[in-house]
Amino acid sequence: MTEKPCLLYCHCAYAKVVPEETRREVLKRLNDAGVAFEAVPDLCEMSARKDPALERLAATGAIRIAACYPRAVKWLFHAAGAPLGDDQTEILNMRVQTGDDVADAMCRTGEASS
């Protein structure tokens, strides 16, 4: 990942699978970081609806996503006809990582590891 990645945050609005404090913490840190970012209510819903927004997000090229398990996120995009580029995507898992860890990884500058 060489270009500045698009930052995407998933709020997992319709289930309690991502701990609420983690979500709020990551969102707050992105808010305070002073950078532009994209936030969506629920990637699952968007995938099932084939929301064209997923295509535009996948088309940004380098992308860093705060959501849940990378395997789930990868195939949710795929199911919507908007596959993510494998070498340009980094997915942080708010179900298992702490809010701080996810926010640090999202907000760091420089190249991303995928």
Next chain:
Amino acid sequence: MSTVAEQNLPVVNALRVVLYEGQGADALDSAERNSLLNGLLDSGYAVTCARDGGTLSAPDESPLMVLGRFHEGAAPAIADAEDRVDVFTQDITSLATEAVLERVRFVREQTALRVPGEWHPWFPVIDYDRCTNCMQCLSFCLFGVYDVSNEDKIQVRNEDQCKTNCPACSRVCPEAAIMFPKYRSGPVNGEEVSDEGVEREKMKVDISALLGGDIYQKLRDRSDQAKERFAKERDETVALKERKRCLVEMQKDMDIPMEALMSLPSPDEIQRRAAEAKQKADDAIARRMRDRDGNYAEDGLKG
């Protein structure tokens, strides 16, 4: 991969809200932005935080609602030069979060866009790196969630027909390729699959097979008995009790919510649907075999 046109759920755009802090608008303060972000996301709107620095996605054809503290308290009228995207603007100087949400809701209603959160997004997602296209999920599901693409590949077609919180089809997948991202545990929730995970999933299938040959058969047998009794006794509660008893066992084996089991159709209808799904799966497998044999033959001729 299936095309969008093959899918059942309509393509429905959602309102994209832009929190604008660029030229012609003042910056929002951190607490205000945070409250707006949480309020909008909780209400189901996608939000673009447009500030200097960072990469944002290009507009698609979804309508945009641009919110900002515009200079002189007046939102500029903006139109898309290519006339593809509807753009709405709203000055939010001195508006509390609730009032902003009210304005956004109003615009959404005017434009007849997708109502966020109307449907609980629970549905299977296939990991095609693992899937071997065996069609067991298609044969198993009685609700028509799965289908076959034009290329004879398994696909999830009717997401909204899936029974909320029911992960049963993931249990019949021999490759642990079916995920429900909102499920509580792995590998069904998308956690990486270990060999142990595959074995565990397989074991669950074996257990249910041991218990009744196949679970639909088991259900049919029990329901038939219940039906018989029902016919004799004309007592609806006894039949219902019997059905429930059988269902409780299955519920435990496969972690199927009782509501999903209770919404199963009559035994005859189960039989009909199961046969239909199995036929579809068999046809797809047969077509695939024919294609494969055809390719071998062609290769043979070439060779």
